[in-house]
Amino acid sequence: MRILAIVMLLAGVFAAPAVAQYVDQPLSDPQLEHRAQVLHKEIRCLVCQNQAIADSNAQLARQLRVIVRERLEAGDSDSDVKTYLVDRYGDWVLMRPPLKASTLILWIAPFVILAFVLGGAAMFVLRRRRQQQASVTPLDAQEEARLAAILDEQN
Amino acid sequence: MRLRYMLPAIAFLVVAVGLGVGLTLKPREIPSALIGKPVPEFSLPAVEGRTGGLATADLKIGTPVLVNVFASWCGPCRVEHPLFMELARTTDVTIYGLNQRDAPADAARWLETFGDPYDKTGADLDGRVSIDWGVYGVPETFVVDGAGCIQYKHISVLTRDVLEEEIMPRLQGKKHVPCEK
Numbered sequence: 001m002r003i004l005a006i007v008m009l010l011a012g013v014f015a016a017p018a019v020a021q022y023v024d025q026p027l028s029d030p031q032l033e034h035r036a037q038v039l040h041k042e043i044r045c046l047v048c049q050n051q052a053i054a055d056s057n058a059q060l061a062r063q064l065r066v067i068v069r070e071r072l073e074a075g076d077s078d079s080d081v082k083t084y085l086v087d088r089y090g091d092w093v094l095m096r097p098p099l100k101a102s103t104l105i106l107w108i109a110p111f112v113i114l115a116f117v118l119g120g121a122a123m124f125v126l127r128r129r130r131q132q133q134a135s136v137t138p139l140d141a142q143e144e145a146r147l148a149a150i151l152d153e154q155n
Numbered sequence: 156m157r158l159r160y161m162l163p164a165i166a167f168l169v170v171a172v173g174l175g176v177g178l179t180l181k182p183r184e185i186p187s188a189l190i191g192k193p194v195p196e197f198s199l200p201a202v203e204g205r206t207g208g209l210a211t212a213d214l215k216i217g218t219p220v221l222v223n224v225f226a227s228w229c230g231p232c233r234v235e236h237p238l239f240m241e242l243a244r245t246t247d248v249t250i251y252g253l254n255q256r257d258a259p260a261d262a263a264r265w266l267e268t269f270g271d272p273y274d275k276t277g278a279d280l281d282g283r284v285s286i287d288w289g290v291y292g293v294p295e296t297f298v299v300d301g302a303g304c305i306q307y308k309h310i311s312v313l314t315r316d317v318l319e320e321e322i323m324p325r326l327q328g329k330k331h332v333p334c335e336k
Contacts, residue, residue, distance in 0.1 A: 046185065046291035046292075047292065049182070049183070059256070059282075060282075060286075060291055063282055063286065064286075067286070086188065087188065088189070088286060088287060088288075088289040089185070089188055089289050089291065090185065090186065090187070090188030090289075091188075092185045092186075092188075
């Protein structure tokens with residue numbers, strides 16, 4: 001039994017995966033590591049798509065985390081690191097899309113819709129107010145006379 | 156009819172058409188940032204038991220080539236594999252295989268079992284070259300023109316429709332995007 005256990009243990013040790021595995025090894029420089037972690041939240045995981053690579057366990061996300069650290073250690077600025085990834089994967093890889101001609105509609109559409117809604121609401125309120133004002137036009141002489149007659153009758 | 160009463164209908168139509176178009180898009184397929192760009196600089200050894208390897212120079216041979224990213228651990232790769240076998244058998248298209256993050260023995264066994272349609276293979280053991288190619292899923296298939304400029308990328312299983320409508324015209328030079336330097 002014990003021999004079997006040892007054999008199995010050794011088999012486990014030697015059956016190391018042949019494919020490179022990426023391990024999250026924090027950088028020794030805490031400032032650099034902090035920058036890496038901020039960047040990890042800015043970069044989208046391409047496999048899982050709505051997650052940043054910071055939150056994903058996908059192989060590619062893990063590998064991209066390693067690459068971000070590598071680039072920072074090599075002296076890249078934060079924007080250099082982003083450019084490196086955008087060159088390969090396009091703007092898509094950034095969690096916050098940059099403002100440019102092709103993404104303009106993305107950025108302005110919410111404001112256009114808001115303007116329409118506010119405009120519609122304003123029109124509604126104005127019209128309501130106008131109708132209310134119209135309905136309280138003072139009585140003319142004839143109506144006053146009739147009103148007085150009705151009130152007299154009741155008294 | 157007054158415009159006021161038609162406004163809700165118009166708003167509905169705009170939203171419905173917008174959403175309809177949105178439904179036909181494939182959000183899982185991210186357009187490649189590398190279309191119209193030169194292939195990255197790389198050099199890889201061949202899959203175990205094969206000779207040659209794959210490097211940038213192999214993609215600048217004057218005629219367009221196909222680059223298929225595959226792996227033995229990739230299920231969909233088996234689905235598209237017969238199509239590549241057929242291409243290799245019936246045409247003289249140059250097909251390269253980029254073997255991504257595979258155990259060398261597994262990759263070799265996979266090619267022996269299902270057939271090897273590739274003129275050359277490159278073993279991208281750590282996946283770094285794939286990242287330079289902007290690969291994020293396997294399988295992916297690239298068309299590269301004779302000058303080494305990436306023309307097209309298909310993500311996921313290659314179907315006969317995509318082959319005939321998108322890939323063949325580009326291999327024959329009927330559709331071409333100029334290369335940015």
